Amino acid sequence: MAREFSETTITDAVIERMATTPDPRTLEVLTSLVTHLHAFARETRLTVPEWMNAIEFLTRTGQTCTDTRQEFILLSDTLGLSMLVDVINHATGGTESTVLGPFYVPNIAVSPNGSDITNGRRGQPMLVESQVTNIAGTPIAEALVEVWHSDDAGFYDVQQPELPFPALRGTFRTDERGRFSFWSIYPHFYPIPTDGPVGEMLMATKRHPFRPAHVHFMISAPCHERLVTHVFTHGDPYLDSDAVFAVKHSLVNTFAEMPAGPAPDGRTLDRPWRHLAYDFRLVPS
Amino acid sequence: MAREFSETTITDAVIERMATTPDPRTLEVLTSLVTHLHAFARETRLTVPEWMNAIEFLTRTGQTCTDTRQEFILLSDTLGLSMLVDVINHATGGTESTVLGPFYVPNIAVSPNGSDITNGRRGQPMLVESQVTNIAGTPIAEALVEVWHSDDAGFYDVQQPELPFPALRGTFRTDERGRFSFWSIYPHFYPIPTDGPVGEMLMATKRHPFRPAHVHFMISAPCHERLVTHVFTHGDPYLDSDAVFAVKHSLVNTFAEMPAGPAPDGRTLDRPWRHLAYDFRLVPS
Structure with missing residues (x-):
């Protein structure tokens, strides 16, 4: 199905769209990433305001990074x-x-x-x-x-x-x-x-x-x-x-x-x- | 166990550390996030250079955002x-x-x-x-x-x-x-x-x-x-x-x-x- 995705079909659609990836390791990592990212959103019934908070949180995290400060590493560290x-x-x-x-x-x-x-x-x-x-x-x-x-x-x-x-x-x-x-x-x-x-x-x-x-x-x-x-x-x-x-x-x-x-x-x-x-x-x- | 974590115990340790979260919805979302983020790393056997690539990719994504461009939304859009x-x-x-x-x-x-x-x-x-x-x-x-x-x-x-x-x-x-x-x-x-x-x-x-x-x-x-x-x-x-x-x-x-x-x-x-x-x-x- 190429449009009008449901909660379950969209994950397969995104993975299918990645099928052209030439490097098998890139494909493997992206497939797992999309699978877990989508499962997280489904499991939590993520709301639009929560999604927007996450977008803004990640944006601020990137913008807090400088030559001498790496906030994304700190986030990775604190999340284990x-x-x-x-x-x-x-x-x-x-x-x-x-x-x-x-x-x-x-x-x-x-x-x-x-x-x-x-x-x-x-x-x-x-x-x-x-x-x-x-x-x-x-x-x-x-x-x-x-x-x-x-x-x-x-x-x-x-x-x-x-x-x-x-x-x-x-x-x-x-x-x-x-x-x-x-x-x-x-x-x-x-x-x-x-x-x-x-x-x-x-x-x-x-x-x-x-x-x-x-x-x-x-x-x-x-x-x-x-x-x-x-x-x-x-x-x-x-x-x-x-x-x-x-x-x-x-x-x-x-x-x-x-x-x-x-x-x-x-x-x-x-x-x-x-x-x-x-x-x-x-x-x- | 409070130190010396294994591949499996670290996920529980991080979730346990979050147990003090006052807002139940925040706790629910973070617990699911940590669970899926860790499962992704375990499943893919994520390497240190791949992890560093991901850190740098996310950092650049945040730093590409301006008042009129939202690269994290575009990333969320393209990942479905x-x-x-x-x-x-x-x-x-x-x-x-x-x-x-x-x-x-x-x-x-x-x-x-x-x-x-x-x-x-x-x-x-x-x-x-x-x-x-x-x-x-x-x-x-x-x-x-x-x-x-x-x-x-x-x-x-x-x-x-x-x-x-x-x-x-x-x-x-x-x-x-x-x-x-x-x-x-x-x-x-x-x-x-x-x-x-x-x-x-x-x-x-x-x-x-x-x-x-x-x-x-x-x-x-x-x-x-x-x-x-x-x-x-x-x-x-x-x-x-x-x-x-x-x-x-x-x-x-x-x-x-x-x-x-x-x-x-x-x-x-x-x-x-x-x-x-x-x-x-x-x-x-």
Whole structure:
């Protein structure tokens, strides 16, 4: 039937119209998308004002995105879709992955190992020392390590355009023994941005916006799957209610509290500091 | 389980997190949305690059929207969702409804009945004469009638910002006998805009972008359901493959070809013209 569709015939009509799609994977994904989108509308008996609200919500979500803010990723994160895609595509045997989140910035210049990436942001000093290996434990030299995290009030540099950029964000290369290290400040739990459409959704559902404290890592090396993950701080009050469902047991680690005095790299601290020693294992691609 | 979700437990975890939603309808819609969104990702084994493509597609869709272009409505239209929502909410007994489309502009000033709304656009003259009644056939006076349509090359005024606005677009009030009328030009079939994300989707599926020629009507009156519909031109080559699935038999009508000479309203035409005589019946709200 080519016109005058009913609630049930329209879904087949749309799928039939897609039959000319040359790429079978595109056809498969679009067929499933249309099937579920239509089933959602039928199941909920979606009204015209609700449909218009959804159109406006999605439009605002797109228009909230900038070079440094990705509201659609945040929406995907808060609806658990990002974590589901992570689990579906999870490569086993190496360090576990988790969501990318909305604050990743590509192409940050490489800094020498041991650098301080605070760029003037104050907080409790934190030293991260790590080794990147393959799943057999062999070090991976020249791996590209991108790190980013929030300050102790919960803000990323891209949320503070009035302050120097980049900060609490850096790129490193592993040395011949697969090691990298940097100084930063100890992160804190924080609310995801609630001044956009995702905030409206959290408000409507009375969900809290908090994520447990963590440091983001993205590690890339030839012949290995790129690893996108966080390391969470042990004892955080939001580990069991992360707003984006991203916590895995193996990613929660102690950021050891160390007394004032010399650090392993020779720096001397005048007050207590945190030490994260955590190694990453990449799976072959 | 509050962390370390599997492919199946994450859906329940997200729904459980929404349990605090005060409004039961919001909870119902979000629960169905999350269920279908997750089922789609599981069913297709959605990959991380595909997820990222989807994020970028939706972002571009939002950012393509302006005051006069609604790309998310166009996406909903081309995926058959708009027509499905129309069918679900269809009030029976009156004139049938169809999609709103992306080119509606609110708050156009009211013109006197019989006005010419071409504002300089050339084409075959068209007279529309109509009566608005309730389902018992009683005329509805003072109904607000908004009309809009494309020119004979298929463009709406909002797609031609270099030309005068509004054109082929007007608002009328029915008189004491429920009548309204206006002069315009005979519309033509046309492609929906293909220079945005929806165009990418049509290209990927090798679907044509054409809509059969039509005039949009939105009719509002107190105590009646607002009617959003089109009248399509009989004989159009795209009636059976409308890019947005919006054709219903009852909405296809003859725009009678009339010889040069006097029109019913006293105007004299120096060449053949089109005459649409079509009445609308509103259902009570």
